[in-house]
Amino acid sequence: MKELELIHWIAERAPSAAGLATGIGDDCAVLDCPGGGCVVVTTDMLLEGTHFSADDLPEDVGYKAVAVSISDVAAMGCRSLHAFLAVGLPAVADSALARGLFDGAVAAANRFGVSLAGGDTTRSPGGLSICSTLVGAPPEGRTPILRSGARPGQALAVTGDLGGSLSGHHLRFVPRQTEALQLVEEYAVGGMIDLSDGLSSDAWHLARMSGVRLRLFADRIPISPRASAADPLGAALNDGEDFELLFTVASEECARLSGAGLAGTPITIIGEVLAGTPGVTLVDSSGRETDLKAGGYEHFSR
Amino acid sequence: MKELELIHWIAERAPSAAGLATGIGDDCAVLDCPGGGCVVVTTDMLLEGTHFSADDLPEDVGYKAVAVSISDVAAMGCRSLHAFLAVGLPAVADSALARGLFDGAVAAANRFGVSLAGGDTTRSPGGLSICSTLVGAPPEGRTPILRSGARPGQALAVTGDLGGSLSGHHLRFVPRQTEALQLVEEYAVGGMIDLSDGLSSDAWHLARMSGVRLRLFADRIPISPRASAADPLGAALNDGEDFELLFTVASEECARLSGAGLAGTPITIIGEVLAGTPGVTLVDSSGRETDLKAGGYEHFSR
Numbered sequence: 001m002k003e004l005e006l007i008h009w010i011a012e013r014a015p016s017a018a019g020l021a022t023g024i025g026d027d028c029a030v031l032d033c034p035g036g037g038c039v040v041v042t043t044d045m046l047l048e049g050t051h052f053s054a055d056d057l058p059e060d061v062g063y064k065a066v067a068v069s070i071s072d073v074a075a076m077g078c079r080s081l082h083a084f085l086a087v088g089l090p091a092v093a094d095s096a097l098a099r100g101l102f103d104g105a106v107a108a109a110n111r112f113g114v115s116l117a118g119g120d121t122t123r124s125p126g127g128l129s130i131c132s133t134l135v136g137a138p139p140e141g142r143t144p145i146l147r148s149g150a151r152p153g154q155a156l157a158v159t160g161d162l163g164g165s166l167s168g169h170h171l172r173f174v175p176r177q178t179e180a181l182q183l184v185e186e187y188a189v190g191g192m193i194d195l196s197d198g199l200s201s202d203a204w205h206l207a208r209m210s211g212v213r214l215r216l217f218a219d220r221i222p223i224s225p226r227a228s229a230a231d232p233l234g235a236a237l238n239d240g241e242d243f244e245l246l247f248t249v250a251s252e253e254c255a256r257l258s259g260a261g262l263a264g265t266p267i268t269i270i271g272e273v274l275a276g277t278p279g280v281t282l283v284d285s286s287g288r289e290t291d292l293k294a295g296g297y298e299h300f301s302r
Numbered sequence: 303m304k305e306l307e308l309i310h311w312i313a314e315r316a317p318s319a320a321g322l323a324t325g326i327g328d329d330c331a332v333l334d335c336p337g338g339g340c341v342v343v344t345t346d347m348l349l350e351g352t353h354f355s356a357d358d359l360p361e362d363v364g365y366k367a368v369a370v371s372i373s374d375v376a377a378m379g380c381r382s383l384h385a386f387l388a389v390g391l392p393a394v395a396d397s398a399l400a401r402g403l404f405d406g407a408v409a410a411a412n413r414f415g416v417s418l419a420g421g422d423t424t425r426s427p428g429g430l431s432i433c434s435t436l437v438g439a440p441p442e443g444r445t446p447i448l449r450s451g452a453r454p455g456q457a458l459a460v461t462g463d464l465g466g467s468l469s470g471h472h473l474r475f476v477p478r479q480t481e482a483l484q485l486v487e488e489y490a491v492g493g494m495i496d497l498s499d500g501l502s503s504d505a506w507h508l509a510r511m512s513g514v515r516l517r518l519f520a521d522r523i524p525i526s527p528r529a530s531a532a533d534p535l536g537a538a539l540n541d542g543e544d545f546e547l548l549f550t551v552a553s554e555e556c557a558r559l560s561g562a563g564l565a566g567t568p569i570t571i572i573g574e575v576l577a578g579t580p581g582v583t584l585v586d587s588s589g590r591e592t593d594l595k596a597g598g599y600e601h602f603s604r
Binding site: 003006007009010013014015016017019020023024028029031033034035036037038039041042043044045046047048049050051081082084085086087088095098099102103106109110113114115116117118119120121122123124125126127129131133135137140 | 305308309311312315316317318319320321322325326330331333335336337338339340341343344345346347348349350351352353383384386387388389390397400401404405408411412415416417418419420421422423424425426427428429431433435437439442
């Protein structure tokens with residue numbers, strides 16, 4: 001069972017309850033608050049051997065654990081407020097590992113004014129495992145941006161550049177919270193997602209949740225200098241863990257947005273939103289169109 | 303570094319932020335909501351080989367993951383609303399494991415009207431790992447009950463009976479949410495904690511957080527028929543994972559409370575709250591007093 005099939009299977013069976021405005025399937029869940037307004041919540045599990053290696057610095061691993069969840073909150077157009085960190089420490093670990101891990105987590109939290117509100121510490125019979133949970137909220141008077149918000153006629157845009165993250169960037173990236181908050185204050189945003197699985201997969205998620213077709217122009221995709229020289233476009237489409245934001249905006253705002261950028265980060269218009277069968281079309285430099293499959297990193301292969 | 307030292311080390315360094323009413327050190331964090339009111343949040347990591355074995359049924363493990371967090375929310379006098387489940391599935395696992403796990407989690411959620419609002423699925427290079435996060439809220443017009451609320455003159459009470467949980471009860475216990483909600487509606491509660499580490503440790507947490515001395519009468523402690531026949535009192539004090547509630551109430555309410563119980567669950571008055579050096583005094587059947595050390599299960603031994 002592949003990860004997507006499993007999530008679909010779970011989502012169909014997951015019980016709902018009063019106050020759950022948006023459940024499984026977006027970057028965060030949206031929960032109505034008792035006194036009005038809402039919070040968004042996301043949780044991410046990072047495991048040694050899957051998301052980081054035993055050789056990575058504990059500070060980098062702790063930083064990444066919090067940063068990936070801040071990125072999810074940013075993808076909702078929200079500000080992260082409170083972090084929770086549950087950690088399984090290997091029995092053989094010395095206290096320097098635990099301290100390094102929390103120093104890294106605190107560095108990420110401090111950078112974005114997030115509290116470390118709670119957590120859990122336990123002993124792991126295997127490798128290091130970390131689960132971070134972030135609680136955030138939209139700016140006052142606004143509602144969260146969903147994956148389902150892309151509409152035909154909008155333009156498709158991305159922050160920063162893509163590909164080659166696994167050479168080290170995936171541990172020390174800066175989640176795009178500042179960019180996201182400026183975006184929702186100053187532009188008419190449609191749908192948004194953060195690029196964790198890779199552009200091809202995450203564009204597909206956005207298309208499917210919005211019921212639209214996304215048309216991507218291959219020669220507009222901003223490719224990172226870190227991306228593999230052998231296949232830079234493949235790296236930008238499939239490497240994953242870029243933690244940039246992919247979003248749609250009113251097409252008349254493209255020039256202003258790509259000209260000004262967001263909080264010092266370049267913004268590239270890479271495509272457009274069309275009506276039609278949900279999915280992603282890739283247009284190559286000769287104008288040839290192919291149906292782009294979700295080919296980003298899949299955690300499961302069976 | 304022992305678990306308590308590590309938590310203390312973290313708590314001293316954890317950044318705070320606006321809206322964090324109660325942070326590290328209680329059963330849940332208390333977060334102020336944008337529109338007023340608050341939510342409580344708890345996160346718990348369960349690892350194969352530490353909290354369950356590879357031979358345990360996946361349904362039982364999934365149930366336990368959600369139930370332990372519902373128990374933490376209940377210990378705040380709050381109702382659980384939304385659950386998040388992050389799961390690391392062994393590479394060798396078949397889909398029956400994933401399905402069984404979620405069936406068990408959904409069973410716990412359904413029993414208490416909790417939504418499954420989100421989560422994360424990933425591949426584990428080692429054993430199964432699960433992190434559950436629960437969001438809850440106090441009944442309307444009430445505030446969460448804290449570990450720091452015990453006051454001299456109050457009585458110390460416990461739900462159910464204690465000891466021997468590891469013979470199987472620790473996987474299929476019923477978190478005391480119904481009892482907790484009746485308690486806060488009908489009685490003047492002081493401080494509360496759930497018994498996860500064991501009565502001796504958790505009483506010590508309650509005493510320390512409230513700055514009081516708890517005086518426990520050994521022959522009043524309700525011992526489970528599951529507890530070891532060789533040392534039933536030791537089992538009740540140290541086994542852990544009972545997931546009962548330990549709380550203090552106004553002493554004039556003892557007779558009514560122990561007579562009526564809570565939601566069909568027996569309540570036993572096992573001691574009293576005194577001023578003095580924070581800690582726990584155990585009074586044996588001959589009236590001899592000893593200072594009770596936190597001797598419950600410690601995840602760390604170094």
